[in-house]
């Protein structure tokens with residue numbers, strides 16, 4: 001099936017308030033343009049350099065999201081144009097995003113990545129650290145960033161009950177924070193293999209790659 005058809009099919013499953021991020025990492029510009037011609041305007045990449053190259057060569061009305069882990073020394077490349085950074089997991093990174101945003105006269109929207117998977121994963125904040133960041137005076141002074149929500153990834157497992165449990169926990173946490181912090185409105189959870197479960201558990205932003213563009217070849 002074509003990329004445009006895949007997008008139409010997935011969009012038909014999404015309620016109006018759900019944002020589809022088409023994850024185009026490793027895929028060539030021609031694939032992105034096919035999705036673009038089909039109406040898609042929001043794309044996600046997981047590497048700053050690839051994101052920057054694609055931004056430079058593709059239509060300027062694309063909304064680019066950085067969905068992967070971001071190193072502080074790469075923030076400067078994406079700060080002029082990035083629309084949303086999904087995986088912020090430290091004060092150090094927030095401060096660097098703030099600094100680069102101010103240099104560009106921008107406010108950059110960020111999601112805090114919360115560790116929900118039972119499996120050992122390197123990235124993501126605990127719920128306690130997430131709340132501490134939102135609460136901290138230091139973060140509230142940062143005028144170049146806005147914490148727009150939370151992002152999470154489930155355990156890579158065929159056990160759908162496990163995935164459901166993890167997404168449900170993140171949704172409850174999100175709801176609690178969004179009552180306390182009015183800027184917290186986005187819950188980014190769900191990828192090709194688990195976005196339907198994520199939607200049932202309250203996600204309002206899904207990041208879908210291989211179900212749109214086909215499998216990735218990293219060789």
Ligand SMILES: *Cc1c(COP(=O)(O)O)cnc(C)c1O
Pocket residue numbers: 023025046067068190191192193207208209210211
């Ligand atoms: C690659 C990636 C996705 C998309 O994965 P698919 O399984 O291809 O849909 C979503 N989120 C993040 C953080 C990713 O790195």
